[in-house]
Amino acid sequence: MFYNLPSSKILSSGSATGASSRIFKGEGIAAALSAYGLHCEFVCADAAPQVITYHFDLSDPMQRNSVKRYIKPVSAMLRCKVAEVDSNKNAHFALEVTRQERQFVPFSDVLRNKEYNDVQNPLSACLGYDTASKPVILDITKAPHILIAGETGGGKSVCLNTLLNSLLFRATPNRLRLLMVDTKRVELSAYEGLPHLLAPIAKDGQQALQVVKNLNTLMRSRYEKLNAEAVSNIEQLPPDKALPHICLIIDELADLMLMCKDEAEPLLVSIAQLGRAAGIHLILATQRPTVNVVTGLLKANLPCRIALQTASIRDSMTILDHKGAERLTGRGDAWLKTPDKVEERRIQIAFIDREDINAVCGWWRNNGITE
Ligand SMILES: Nc1ncnc2c1ncn2[C@@H]1O[C@H](COP(=O)(O)OP(=O)(O)OP(=O)(O)O)[C@@H](O)[C@H]1O
Ligand SMILES: [Mg+2]
Numbered sequence: 001m002f003y004n005l006p007s008s009k010i011l012s013s014g015s016a017t018g019a020s021s022r023i024f025k026g027e028g029i030a031a032a033l034s035a036y037g038l039h040c041e042f043v044c045a046d047a048a049p050q051v052i053t054y055h056f057d058l059s060d061p062m063q064r065n066s067v068k069r070y071i072k073p074v075s076a077m078l079r080c081k082v083a084e085v086d087s088n089k090n091a092h093f094a095l096e097v098t099r100q101e102r103q104f105v106p107f108s109d110v111l112r113n114k115e116y117n118d119v120q121n122p123l124s125a126c127l128g129y130d131t132a133s134k135p136v137i138l139d140i141t142k143a144p145h146i147l148i149a150g151e152t153g154g155g156k157s158v159c160l161n162t163l164l165n166s167l168l169f170r171a172t173p174n175r176l177r178l179l180m181v182d183t184k185r186v187e188l189s190a191y192e193g194l195p196h197l198l199a200p201i202a203k204d205g206q207q208a209l210q211v212v213k214n215l216n217t218l219m220r221s222r223y224e225k226l227n228a229e230a231v232s233n234i235e236q237l238p239p240d241k242a243l244p245h246i247c248l249i250i251d252e253l254a255d256l257m258l259m260c261k262d263e264a265e266p267l268l269v270s271i272a273q274l275g276r277a278a279g280i281h282l283i284l285a286t287q288r289p290t291v292n293v294v295t296g297l298l299k300a301n302l303p304c305r306i307a308l309q310t311a312s313i314r315d316s317m318t319i320l321d322h323k324g325a326e327r328l329t330g331r332g333d334a335w336l337k338t339p340d341k342v343e344e345r346r347i348q349i350a351f352i353d354r355e356d357i358n359a360v361c362g363w364w365r366n367n368g369i370t371e
Contacts, residue, residue: 001173001174001369002369002370003172003173003174003195003368003369003370004172004367004368004369004370005169005170005172006168006169006360006363006364006367006368008108008111008169010359010360010363011107011108011111011356011359011360012353012355012356012359024052024054024078026042026043026044026045026055026056027042029042029056029078029095030056032073032074032077033056033070033074036070036073038058038063038066038067038070039058039060040056040057040058040059040093041056041057041059042054042055042056043055043056043057043092046131046132046133047133048103048129048131048132048133048346048348049099049102049105049128049129049348050098050099050102050103050333050348051096051097051098051099051131051333051346052096052097052099053085053094053095053096053097053131054094054095054096054097055087055094056092056093056094056095057092058091058093061090061091064090064093067084067093071083071084071095074095079100080097080098080099080100081097081098081329082095082096082097082098083095083096083098083327084096096131098329102329102331103348104351105128105129105332105348105349105350105351106352107166107351107352107353107356108356109350110126110127110128110129110135110166110350111126111166111169115134115135115137116135119137121139121170122167122170122171122172122175123139123140123141123167123170123171123175123245124137124138124139124140125137125138125140125162125163125164125166125167126138126166126350127159127162127163127166127306127336127347127349127350128162128332128347128348128349128350129347129348129350130336130345130346130347131345131346131347136336136345136347138163138336138338140163140167140245140247140283141245141276141279141281142339142340143281143303143338143339144276144281144303144304145271145272145275145276145281145282145284145301145302145304146163146281146282146283146284146302146305146306147284147285147286147289147294147299147302147304147305147306147319148160148283148284148285148286148305148306148308149285149286149287149289149294149305149306149307149308149315149318149319150287150289150307150308150309150310150319150325150328150334151287151308151309151310151311151315152287153330154308154309154310154328154330154331154332155309155330155331155332155333155334155349156251156285156286156308157187157251158332158349158351158352159285159306159308159332159334159349160187160188160249160251160283160285161352162349162350162352163283164178164191164249165352165356165357165360168194168196168360168361168364169360171196172368173195173196173244173368174242174244175244175245176196176244176245176246176247177196177197177198177244177245177246177247178194178198178246178247178248178249179197179198179199179202179211179215179246179247179248179249180197180201180202180248180249180250180251181202181207181208181248181249181251181256182201182202182203182251183203183204183205183208183251183252183255183256184251184252184255185203188201188249188251189201190354190357190358191361193361193365194361194365195364195365195368196364198246199211199214205255205256205259205260208255208256208264209256209259209260209263209264211248212248212264212267212268212271213267215246215248215267215271215280216267216270216271218246219270219274219278219280222234222243222278222280223274223277223278225237225241226277226278229241232277233277233278234277234278234279235279243279244279245279245280245281246279246280246281247282247283248271248280248281248282248283249285250282250283250284250285251285252285252286252287253284253285253286253293253294254286254287254288254293257292257293257295258292258293261292261295265295265297265298268282268284268298269295269297269298269301272298272301272302273301282302284302289310289318289319290315291318294318294319299318303337303338303339304336304337304338304339305320305335305336305337306334306335306336306337306349307319307320307324307325307334307335307336307337308330308332308333308334308349309325309326309328309329309330309333310325311326312326313326320337320344332348332350332351333346333348333349334346334347334348334349335347
């Protein structure tokens, strides 16, 4: 089968909207801090869509430990949430100011980003920008399984859509196949009929369990093929025997786990443990990152985590193993933990609307296949 790839021209031309009028002058903050008794000089600021990080040098390095005391007055002065963020330099500190009027990052903006376009890998998705305004590029084969969690309205479905559509601009069904579970029945319905789909979208717990069972069987048969060819993963197969990567996307893991945890959990754990070599990846989203849903064994095998705003510190602990996600500001503001990086990154997920999702899926249904 021959396939074409869509062009970014099919997207509506959304542009980043900002709130530049609300960007404070770093020198002004330094002058106010100095007036309060914390003598410092403004160095630079990094403006991200959701937060601005201001860097300062202290005149007296001995004041490093007393920075905390000045957070409340600065916060009251700016009428914004302010937090001290890590800075590993001596005599230096950084304050993160949450923007009141958030910058909106449209999907088309990240899709056209030069740094992302320089990455040729068809299985790399671009999620948005980090706080240093660098594009956040995720190679799903290296991820190799992703947990997306956060409270309702935090932006899980938008995150799934951004990730998926980003891949749909690069990967033909020869490279990527999809399986979807959408027990809410509305979140992923736009993808129905996509040539990448290996099976119809599962819409209830029973269908979802069947999808997971079938995927497990497929994974075992792929292992037999790898053994027969004496290779250790699908990338090493000869070109005439090449296999596409497969992503199983579950929009609400809790619906499956609360219905048939005893059957579903061992299957998901086995895919998470063995899937990578067979080119099989899990992308699991949940509003309830509790131990009943994201069990210890499952979590241990999902090394890539995207934490959106959580309802509690406990939920943050379940996803990231530490607190912090409860202080995120919602609407795609997230912490990203990847297996290849020691440090987590604060990111803003790009927003894709229904119209653009329909444009991409409609394009694939009508123009994607040439033969
Ligand atoms: N990256 C983003 N940029 C801008 N706005 C966003 C972003 N993500 C989410 N939002 C806003 O938040 C709303 C809710 O997002 P979304 O539906 O993804 O939440 P959710 O976490 O999936 O919620 P639920 O658990 O109820 O399914 C969106 O309709 C949108 O208005
Ligand atoms: Mg959702």
